[in-house]
Amino acid sequence: MTSTYDRLVGLLAKSFGIEADEVAPANTFEDLELDSLALVELTLAAQEEFGITLTDDDLHAKSSLTEAAEVLDAKQVTV
Amino acid sequence: MTAADGRFDAAVTGIGMVTPAGLGTAASWDRIKSADGTAAQRVPALAGIPADIGCWISDFDPAAAVGKRKAWRLDRSSQLAVAAAAEALADAGLDPASWDGARVGVVLGSGIGGASAWEKQHHVLLEQGSEKVSAMLIPMLAVNMSAGYIAMEFGARGPNFVTATACASGTTAVGAARELLRGGRCDVVITGGTEACLIPSIISGFQQMGALSGRRDDPTVASRPFDVDRDGFVPAEGAAVLVLERPESARARGARIRANISGYGASADAYNATAPEPQGTGAELALRAALDDARAEPSAVDHVNAHGTSTPLNDLMEARLIRRVLGDRPTVTSVKGVTGHSLGASGAIEVAVAALTVEHRLIPPTANLDSQDPEIDLDVVAKAARPADVEVAVSNSFGFGGQNAVVLLTRP
Structure with a gap:
């Protein structure tokens, strides 16, 4: 797993009360009961954590954590 | 019922x-x-x-x-x-x-x-x-x-x-x-x-x-x-x-009834944004409305769980109100000596405490009441909890805006 994935999992624990041992790479945000407002919050938190700019569409309810980590990686490359 | x-x-x-x-x-x-x-x-x-x-x-x-x-x-x-x-x-x-x-x-x-x-x-x-x-x-x-x-x-x-x-x-x-x-x-x-x-x-x-x-x-x-x-x-x-x-x-369903809420009254001072009307005439309307709602005479009230904020203005106004409407018979206490003033929650905490007072037949004392204000001519319970068969209690609350609410509780 990438360190981006681990940092994403860390964000879920810190900001949303979802512990690392409760998630798997294939889980979607929907699986983790993160609704649309929670995804806005996660987008804000991820921008802060990774120093990147995300649009509202970058993290989806149906994104798996693996897919989300790939999106975050791609954004970091372009910065 | x-x-x-x-x-x-x-x-x-x-x-x-x-x-x-x-x-x-x-x-x-x-x-x-x-x-x-x-x-x-x-x-x-x-x-x-x-x-x-x-x-x-x-x-x-x-x-x-x-x-x-x-x-x-x-x-x-x-x-x-x-x-x-x-x-x-x-x-x-x-x-x-x-x-x-x-x-x-x-x-x-x-x-x-x-x-x-x-x-x-x-x-x-x-x-x-x-x-x-x-x-x-x-x-x-x-x-x-x-x-x-x-x-x-x-x-x-x-x-x-x-x-x-x-x-x-x-x-x-x-x-x-x-x-x-x-x-x-x-x-x-x-x-x-x-x-x-x-x-x-x-x-x-x-x-x-x-x-x-x-x-x-x-x-x-x-x-x-x-x-x-x-x-x-x-x-x-x-x-x-x-x-x-x-x-x-x-x-x-076999539930235990701790106390009954038997009366409620509300009123407005129509006087000042933050200061209570000094004689408590607005608050009196709420207290009398609660008594009427409960079909209770003022002389039936055994106990008052006061708003008692510890401000100079409130406590004097409230004491005058209680003395004028209910006389000197009821015991009085304010839990804010312990809890402080939790604003919009305080009335609920105090109705809960009044219910417990009725249930447990015990009046909690007013904390820090070392020297009662001589202008407050009431039986305020101080220092130690006082056992009492409280049949009828009222709980007063007075809000900024001159908004007053009084709940009357009875023993089931």
Whole structure:
């Protein structure tokens, strides 16, 4: 797993009360009961954590954590 | 049940409390009845402002109370309310999984709402810009959300609202909740009050009004209702929730009835935004309305759980009111000597304590009452709890805006 994935999992624990041992790479945000407002919050938190700019569409309810980590990686490359 | 004399009783079958006096009803009652000082301390969130003491519930764990996956979504005022509601429902022996949720209402009182979220996000707005403001701001800020979250948590799908009458909000809520039972709209109403606004902007506002005690170096003696040396209130947070039912349905399911809510009255001073009308003539309308509603004579009142904020103006006005309307027979106490003043939650905490007073036949003393103000000619219980068969009690609350609410309780 990438360190981006681990940092994403860390964000879920810190900001949303979802512990690392409760998630798997294939889980979607929907699986983790993160609704649309929670995804806005996660987008804000991820921008802060990774120093990147995300649009509202970058993290989806149906994104798996693996897919989300790939999106975050791609954004970091372009910065 | 409509009593033979036309009185309507709402049975208190469950009580939940999260207060500076303790987590849970038992812990809160124990400290309130021991009255060994104000549960006040320096509040970290208030560091740097002159009025930095308050009755802060430092051991409240939101994750334990509402679940860690939910805690971040709720403002502290909603967290406290949900925790108190869970205790009250368990105390009542009601199982939300099996009730008809459409017949369950929620009426809470709150004076301010999610002010801490607002203050925090205002900093974000000024320092980082609009696009960084939290999407959770509105559901954290809005004053109605504590009742909304109780509905979501327990599946209560009946009428659901929050009353705002400043420091009378919790008392107003109890009165409105009883009407939902009297009118037949609900079979169960979850009611009470919550407040959590120990934040710099709000407390600075109270400080600038001159409403707060200046005893920041000795917080445990700062709240001293009816004492000659009282100098203002001590701000607090907290929540109390009561479960109300019609007595016949409570009895039919074998529930224990701690006390009945048998009367309610409300009024406005129409006088001043923040100062009480000095003779209490506005508050008197509420007290007399509660007596009339309960078909009770003033001479029947055994005990008054006073608003008793520890401000010079309130306590004198309230003492004059009690003496004039109820005479010198009732015992009087103010729990704010222990709990401080939790604003919109205070009325609910005090109705809960009045119910416990009726149930346990014990009047908690007013903390820090060392030298009763000679202008206050009342039997204020001080120093030690006093056993008493309280058959009829009233709980007074008076809010800014001149909004007054009085609940009358009777022994079942």
